[in-house]
Amino acid sequence: MKTGGMSYPRYIYIWIALLVLTAITVTTAGLNIGRIAIVVVLAVAAVKSTLVLLYFMHLRWEKRLILKLLVPIAIITLTIFIGLTYTDVLNR
Amino acid sequence: MEEREKTVGSRIGMWLFLLSEILIFGGLFLLYAVYRAKHPVDFHNASLDLSRFDGTLNTAILLTSSLTAVLAIYSLQELNKPKRTILFLAITIACGLAFLVVKAFEWGAKFEHGLYPRAAVLLAKPPGEILYFGLYFTMTGLHALHVIIGMCLLGVMIGYVRRGKASHEHTPVLENVGLYWHLVDIIWIFLFPLFYLIS
Amino acid sequence: MASHSEARAHEHEAWFLDNGKRPGLRGFLTSTNHKRIGMLYLVAVLTFFGVAVILGVLMRIQMLSPDSKFVSGQTYNVLFTVHGIMMIFMVVIPGIPTIFGNFFLPILIGGRDMSFPRLNLFSFYLYLAGAAVVLVSLALGTGPVDTGWTFYVPYSLNSTVNAPMAVFGVFLLGMSSILTGINIVTTTHQMRAPGMTFFRMPLSVWGLYSTAWVQILATPVIGITLLLIILERVFGIGVFDSTKGGDPLLYQHLFWIYSHPAVYIMILPSMGIISDLFPVFSRKNIFGYKTIAFSSLAIASVGSLVWGHHMFVSGQSDTASVLFSLLTFLVAVPSAIKVFNWIATMYKGSVKVDPPFLYALGFIALFSIGGLTGLILGALSTDVYTHDTYFVVGHFHYIIFGGMGFGLFAALHYWFPKMFGKTYDYKFATVSFFVLFVGFNLFYMTLLILGWAGMPRRYYSYLPKYTDLQVIATVGSWILVVGLGMMFGNLIYAFFKGKKAEANPWGGATLEWQIPSPPSAENFEEIPIITQGPYVFTKRKTDAEKEKKE
Numbered sequence: 001m002k003t004g005g006m007s008y009p010r011y012i013y014i015w016i017a018l019l020v021l022t023a024i025t026v027t028t029a030g031l032n033i034g035r036i037a038i039v040v041v042l043a044v045a046a047v048k049s050t051l052v053l054l055y056f057m058h059l060r061w062e063k064r065l066i067l068k069l070l071v072p073i074a075i076i077t078l079t080i081f082i083g084l085t086y087t088d089v090l091n092r
Numbered sequence: 093m094e095e096r097e098k099t100v101g102s103r104i105g106m107w108l109f110l111l112s113e114i115l116i117f118g119g120l121f122l123l124y125a126v127y128r129a130k131h132p133v134d135f136h137n138a139s140l141d142l143s144r145f146d147g148t149l150n151t152a153i154l155l156t157s158s159l160t161a162v163l164a165i166y167s168l169q170e171l172n173k174p175k176r177t178i179l180f181l182a183i184t185i186a187c188g189l190a191f192l193v194v195k196a197f198e199w200g201a202k203f204e205h206g207l208y209p210r211a212a213v214l215l216a217k218p219p220g221e222i223l224y225f226g227l228y229f230t231m232t233g234l235h236a237l238h239v240i241i242g243m244c245l246l247g248v249m250i251g252y253v254r255r256g257k258a259s260h261e262h263t264p265v266l267e268n269v270g271l272y273w274h275l276v277d278i279i280w281i282f283l284f285p286l287f288y289l290i291s
Numbered sequence: 292m293a294s295h296s297e298a299r300a301h302e303h304e305a306w307f308l309d310n311g312k313r314p315g316l317r318g319f320l321t322s323t324n325h326k327r328i329g330m331l332y333l334v335a336v337l338t339f340f341g342v343a344v345i346l347g348v349l350m351r352i353q354m355l356s357p358d359s360k361f362v363s364g365q366t367y368n369v370l371f372t373v374h375g376i377m378m379i380f381m382v383v384i385p386g387i388p389t390i391f392g393n394f395f396l397p398i399l400i401g402g403r404d405m406s407f408p409r410l411n412l413f414s415f416y417l418y419l420a421g422a423a424v425v426l427v428s429l430a431l432g433t434g435p436v437d438t439g440w441t442f443y444v445p446y447s448l449n450s451t452v453n454a455p456m457a458v459f460g461v462f463l464l465g466m467s468s469i470l471t472g473i474n475i476v477t478t479t480h481q482m483r484a485p486g487m488t489f490f491r492m493p494l495s496v497w498g499l500y501s502t503a504w505v506q507i508l509a510t511p512v513i514g515i516t517l518l519l520i521i522l523e524r525v526f527g528i529g530v531f532d533s534t535k536g537g538d539p540l541l542y543q544h545l546f547w548i549y550s551h552p553a554v555y556i557m558i559l560p561s562m563g564i565i566s567d568l569f570p571v572f573s574r575k576n577i578f579g580y581k582t583i584a585f586s587s588l589a590i591a592s593v594g595s596l597v598w599g600h601h602m603f604v605s606g607q608s609d610t611a612s613v614l615f616s617l618l619t620f621l622v623a624v625p626s627a628i629k630v631f632n633w634i635a636t637m638y639k640g641s642v643k644v645d646p647p648f649l650y651a652l653g654f655i656a657l658f659s660i661g662g663l664t665g666l667i668l669g670a671l672s673t674d675v676y677t678h679d680t681y682f683v684v685g686h687f688h689y690i691i692f693g694g695m696g697f698g699l700f701a702a703l704h705y706w707f708p709k710m711f712g713k714t715y716d717y718k719f720a721t722v723s724f725f726v727l728f729v730g731f732n733l734f735y736m737t738l739l740i741l742g743w744a745g746m747p748r749r750y751y752s753y754l755p756k757y758t759d760l761q762v763i764a765t766v767g768s769w770i771l772v773v774g775l776g777m778m779f780g781n782l783i784y785a786f787f788k789g790k791k792a793e794a795n796p797w798g799g800a801t802l803e804w805q806i807p808s809p810p811s812a813e814n815f816e817e818i819p820i821i822t823q824g825p826y827v828f829t830k831r832k833t834d835a836e837k838e839k840k841e
Contacts, residue, residue, distance in 0.1 A: 074118075
């Protein structure tokens with residue numbers, strides 16, 4: 001599958017971005033910003049995963065619809081499972 | 093044309109398998125989500141017993157291994173340089189090994205401090221912390237198992253490249269192993285903040 | 292006769308004679324041909340079914356009298372546990388996808404094999420391995436598992452029996468299911484013949500396809516849950532242990548997050564086959580093709596949101612219970628839509644009640660009863676009363692046995708001539724059906740009544756006032772078993788001694804009827820080019836012939 005112009009340098013840029021994001025998330029966790037920290041930290045994790053999915057796993061250049069839908073399907077499924085379980089556990 | 097379709101077919105199959113792996117960890121993430129919501133303070137306190145340095149180091153190691161994995165595929169698929177591919181694959185495996193070594197030290201430290209399931213020290217702690225460590229060992233353990241499996245697959249790929257079973261024209265199996273390794277990385281990307289970065 | 296392909300095959304060798312790489316039994320055991328793998332599953336699944344039926348018969352004998360000493364209480368616990376594990380994980384979940392999915396999916400979409408033939412064979416051996424581990428666990432270690440097929444904690448954590456091994460066997464069975472699901476989804480996307488768009492596929496394929504998604508998404512959750520039981524027992528990690536802050540109810544959540552969608556894995560392929568049968572035996576296009584196709588997807592997705600209805604009385608929060616009850620009522624809608632569409636297909640059609648269609652009609656009756664009793668269980672107030680009684684047992688046997696089971700029997704009678712090239716005795720099949728149907732209802736309707744009267748499930752004894760009904764139920768179970776014996780006996784006899792079958796005994800329009808009975812190893816001489824939907828019929832053969840003569 002053609003990967004639309006990736007090259008050694010471009011892969012390395014993505015890697016650097018991942019390391020920078022890691023540094024950001026570790027720093028954020030060290031600050032004292034209370035409950036919002038979990039949101040930031042998970043959001044950064046989501047961004048890092050998206051970079052890996054799109055550029056390292058080549059989803060960016062994937063043509064088949066079914067493959068582009070798989071990650072959203074996974075996220076929706078887990079959200080539903082955890083969400084509905086929360087309606088029990090948090091209301092007892 | 094038929095060859096491309098077979099390649100796509102094998103890629104679809106691999107992605108579906110990865111989907112099932114995500115759901116396996118998903119069950120554990122569900123347990124984590126529930127218990128953290130019920131014991132937020134205990135989870136925070138327990139996380140202080142982990143070394144943020146080790147966790148960050150391991151994150152960097154795995155991210156690097158993801159880079160070398162994709163560079164391995166790129167070197168073969170686009171540049172047709174099998175020797176370089178083997179080098180990158182070997183570095184990826186070495187990163188995996190480094191990850192496991194750090195993890196072994198971490199676990200060793202926990203065992204020394206009595207912070208493992210059924211240990212008296214752990215059982216004396218509040219329930220939230222007991223659950224934290226129960227989940228810690230289960231999730232990082234399952235993840236480490238997948239790292240080991242990934243390393244074995246990468247090793248097999250080195251053999252494939254050497255024998256020409258994976259080549260410039262024929263990379264689907266190598267790509268699929270790469271996908272597996274990247275998933276192992278992504279799972280750690282989430283495990284890291286959930287266990288090490290609770291503020 | 293309608294034919295929408297150029298798939299005229301020559302006198303190729305039957306699929307089971309084509310020896311591939313190795314002859315005889317070895318050839319069968321190592322072949323990656325989807326039809327041979329389907330046949331292997333057929334033998335395995337029906338064998339486990341037979342064993343599990345015997346366990347059920349033993350349970351019913353125990354229940355003939357309240358002070359029966361036929362088995363001890365402990366043995367009774369083992370009986371219903373193993374009956375459940377075998378039926379659910381070795382028969383009903385894998386059944387239709389592995390037997391008929393493997394055998395017919397490639398043919399129905401105009402392909403030569405599944406996308407991953409070697410993975411397919413591996414799935415079969417994984418299935419056998421899982422089954423073997425479960426069965427061996429009954430004899431090894433500290434005693435056969437007695438926790439119920441649901442393995443609820445804390446009992447499964449503390450019971451001294453060999454639960455870890457049995458649980459690991461189920462884990463392997465789950466892995467096999469996931470791999471089968473991956474194969475089915477990929478095959479459906481990749482192996483369709485030119486012109487076979489998604490909306491020209493037979494609805495049985497839609498049934499298999501929707502099911503495969505549930506297999507991939509839900510099975511891993513029970514996989515990890517079963518592993519956690521083993522980890523809890525061995526290492527004491529504490530996630531389900533209330534003395535360490537764990538919540539036993541979370542086990543139930545994780546368990547039912549899979550096990551509820553699992554019942555849709557059981558029923559969707561069966562409904563798909565029924566959707567194929569109604570057009571053929573009404574000689575009329577299906578009413579509402581797209582609606583039925585989308586309803587399969589709807590059942591698969593909404594059905595993954597209702598698991599909490601197994602936990603209404605376990606201590607779950609009221610908020611969650613209300614939500615789950617509402618979602619449960621919602622999921623009944625697409626199922627009902629299917630039933631309406633099937634019946635509408637018969638309207639102004641030319642209906643012929645051959646044995647396959649007889650079982651399809653039986654399906655409608657039994658599935659409807661089961662579904663309606665589900666409404667009583669889905670409503671919170673009535674569930675408080677009926678939970679853990681025989682009412683539940685009656686409900687799920689109507690749905691699973693009456694639904695999936697009769698769908699399987701219909702598929703057997705429908706595809707038997709195609710698979711083996713032989714005909715069976717239609718009259719005997721019809722008589723068998725009625726014996727089976729009478730026994731079934733005598734047995735399970737009585738269980739519904741007993742449950743409503745308060746008889747708890749999984750008890751090896753009971754209050755004397757239930758005796759008469761228990762006896763009636765047991766007698767019903769015997770009639771049912773006789774019916775099963777007659778039905779399978781008829782087919783087994785035909786397998787060895789049946790007359791040669793024609794290529795298209797039912798006048799079907801889907802691709803499997805355009806190739807010889809039995810099919811050759813590669814299915815099609817040439818891959819067909821599809822130009823129309825799967826249920827386009829002309830008048831009956833005899834009418835068409837009459838017109839030709841005039």
